[in-house]
Amino acid sequence: AHIELSNAYALQGLWPQVSEQMKKCSQKLLSISAIRRADASKIAASRAKAFLISKLISRLFRILRVRAASNGGQIALGVTSQIVQEMEEIISLSKIDSLKAELKIDILDLATSLKRFQESTITISSESNPNWNATSGEIEPSWGSVITFLRSSRDCEVMKKWMDVVKSVTLPQYIAVLGVAFQLADPLNKGVAHPRELSKALQH
Numbered sequence: 001a002h003i004e005l006s007n008a009y010a011l012q013g014l015w016p017q018v019s020e021q022m023k024k025c026s027q028k029l030l031s032i033s034a035i036r037r038a039d040a041s042k043i044a045a046s047r048a049k050a051f052l053i054s055k056l057i058s059r060l061f062r063i064l065r066v067r068a069a070s071n072g073g074q075i076a077l078g079v080t081s082q083i084v085q086e087m088e089e090i091i092s093l094s095k096i097d098s099l100k101a102e103l104k105i106d107i108l109d110l111a112t113s114l115k116r117f118q119e120s121t122i123t124i125s126s127e128s129n130p131n132w133n134a135t136s137g138e139i140e141p142s143w144g145s146v147i148t149f150l151r152s153s154r155d156c157e158v159m160k161k162w163m164d165v166v167k168s169v170t171l172p173q174y175i176a177v178l179g180v181a182f183q184l185a186d187p188l189n190k191g192v193a194h195p196r197e198l199s200k201a202l203q204h
Contacts, residue, residue, distance in 0.1 A: 045096075050169040052094055053162045056087050056103070060110075060150075068143035075146045077118050080111040110158040117141070117149045117156075147192070177202070 060083060067079050087107045091100050121141045153160035167175065181201035185193035193201075 046165075047169050048096055049099055050166045052091065052096065052099060052103070053165050055090055056107070057159075057162060057166070059083075059086055059090060064143060064146060071140070073143050074140040075118065075143055076140055077115065077122075080115045080118075083114070084108065084111045106158050106162070110156070113156055113158065114146070114149070117146070121145060144192070151191075 063079065063083055063086065064075060067075055067082075084107055088104065091103050091107075094100065118141050122139060150156050150159045181198055182193050183189075184201040185197040
């Protein structure tokens with residue numbers, strides 16, 4: 001509109017009006033450019049946050065996998081201390097200072113929720129049970145039950161929040177590809193997929 005007015009004024013030789021309209025047009029262009037830069041910064045910040053959170057999630061499941069493999073498929077109570085320590089090491093290396101305080105709170109909330117879940121599911125058994133802990137006389141939660149807990153948006157709000165952040169920057173087509181791959185790797189719909197089978201499915 002400003003450019004059209006400028007052309008009309010120019011045809012009439014009204015140069016001060018032309019200058020005024022071009023000045024207004026320049027101001028609007030600068031405003032649009034600033035908005036776009038701000039949007040780009042927000043997008044970059046969202047992606048950086050999602051990337052950092054994905055590293056925390058990856059470390060969490062690696063810890064649980066290693067613990068389960070060395071403990072007959074059970075997750076010992078002491079795992080929460082390791083989770084907090086290793087996750088805090090990850091965020092300490094991050095250059096995004098504004099996220100550190102928020103994620104530290106999330107990590108502590110996650111560890112607290114997980115420990116509370118573990119304590120609530122421990123049952124007393126006897127030496128005849130293969131998962132019996134000879135030291136404490138308790139059966140520790142299985143890897144599967146811990147994974148089910150982490151998947152529950154009601155029981156584990158932190159994990160739900162983290163997954164929402166990661167999904168928010170993941171393209172829909174990638175989410176669809178992952179969904180199909182999980183279905184192929186889990187034909188009985190048990191809710192779990194072997195990494196080897198999942199890898200094969202993703203390569204198809």
